[in-house]
Amino acid sequence: MATQNLATDHAEYGGLPRSVRLLARLVPSADRESLLGDLVEDAAYRDLRGARRTAWLASECAAVGAGLSIERLRAWFVMPPVREVVAGLAIDGRGVLRHSSTGVVLRAIVFVGSIATLVLGVELLVGSLMSAAGF
Amino acid sequence: MARTDLGDMEHLVLLAILRLGQEAYGIPILDEVCARSGRDVSRATVYVALKRLEQKGLVTSKLGESTPERGGRAKRYFKLKPSGLKALRESREMFLSLWRDYESVLEKA
Numbered sequence: 001m002a003t004q005n006l007a008t009d010h011a012e013y014g015g016l017p018r019s020v021r022l023l024a025r026l027v028p029s030a031d032r033e034s035l036l037g038d039l040v041e042d043a044a045y046r047d048l049r050g051a052r053r054t055a056w057l058a059s060e061c062a063a064v065g066a067g068l069s070i071e072r073l074r075a076w077f078v079m080p081p082v083r084e085v086v087a088g089l090a091i092d093g094r095g096v097l098r099h100s101s102t103g104v105v106l107r108a109i110v111f112v113g114s115i116a117t118l119v120l121g122v123e124l125l126v127g128s129l130m131s132a133a134g135f
Numbered sequence: 136m137a138r139t140d141l142g143d144m145e146h147l148v149l150l151a152i153l154r155l156g157q158e159a160y161g162i163p164i165l166d167e168v169c170a171r172s173g174r175d176v177s178r179a180t181v182y183v184a185l186k187r188l189e190q191k192g193l194v195t196s197k198l199g200e201s202t203p204e205r206g207g208r209a210k211r212y213f214k215l216k217p218s219g220l221k222a223l224r225e226s227r228e229m230f231l232s233l234w235r236d237y238e239s240v241l242e243k244a
Contacts, residue, residue: 015206034198035182037208038161044204045162060178067179071186 016040020057026065028072029088035064085116141226144184145193147172149223152194152213160199160210161185185213193219 016024016036027035039060043053072084089112097105141149151167152159165181168174188194195216198209215223 031182031186031211033208034211035161037201037205037210040208041202041205042162063177063179064182067183068186071183 016057017054019054020061023058023061023065026062026069028068028084029091030084031068032091036061141222142184142187144168144176144180145188145191146223146226147176148181148184148188149193149215149219152215153220153223157212159213164213188219192216193222 020036024032024036039057042060043057046056048056093108147168148164151164151171154171155163155167161178161182164185165176165178168176168181185194185196189196193216194213196211196213199212201207201209
């Protein structure tokens with residue numbers, strides 16, 4: 001019984017609803033855990049529970065995720081975020097290696113590789129256009 | 136060396152980090168900015184400003200301890216770099232200089 005109560009408490013204070021976990025994907029990997037920790041701590045401080053807690057966490061997570069994504073997009077046109085890419089690959093890659101089969105790992109490598117190629121292509125294109133325009 | 140231009144929110148966030156010292160992580164920074172500016176600043180605005188300050192090389196961050204009320208997640212502590220302090224000092228000087236020149240103009244307006 002005590003174990004069950006402890007598990008419930010943990011879910012209430014530290015656990016995250018599925019919707020929030022999905023929205024958290026908007027946040028760059030390097031910042032995700034610390035941001036979610038801040039949100040969980042703040043929700044506990046505000047004494048939010050149940051549906052209100054879920055709605056509050058989801059709205060805050062979406063707002064911060066959107067803000068950081070726009071900022072990251074803006075930064076791509078200024079300087080390649082190498083540190084973020086490496087940190088993100090390390091964090092997400094560690095998770096994939098821990099919990100997944102070889103097939104999933106291969107698909108993840110192909111996916112990451114194609115995204116990296118696309119980003120490189122866009123950066124080269126934007127860089128060329130900006131050089132041609134005299135910037 | 137070129138002067139680092141600070142946005143309004145970046146300025147507020149840098150001052151909050153300076154004031155909080157060792158306790159500068161997301162929640163206290165947001166509270167400090169809201170309390171000191173008297174504005175209802177959103178969390179997203181502060182986090183974006185923090186990210187931008189890191190990219191400008193004015194602050195540094197490191198992961199700290201995790202606590203049960205955070206679901207075992209670590210806090211990210213922010214600290215001013217010497218370049219951040221320098222940017223704050225330059226910004227202060229610029230505003231003081233501006234106000235010295237415009238104080239009388241404002242009084243007459």
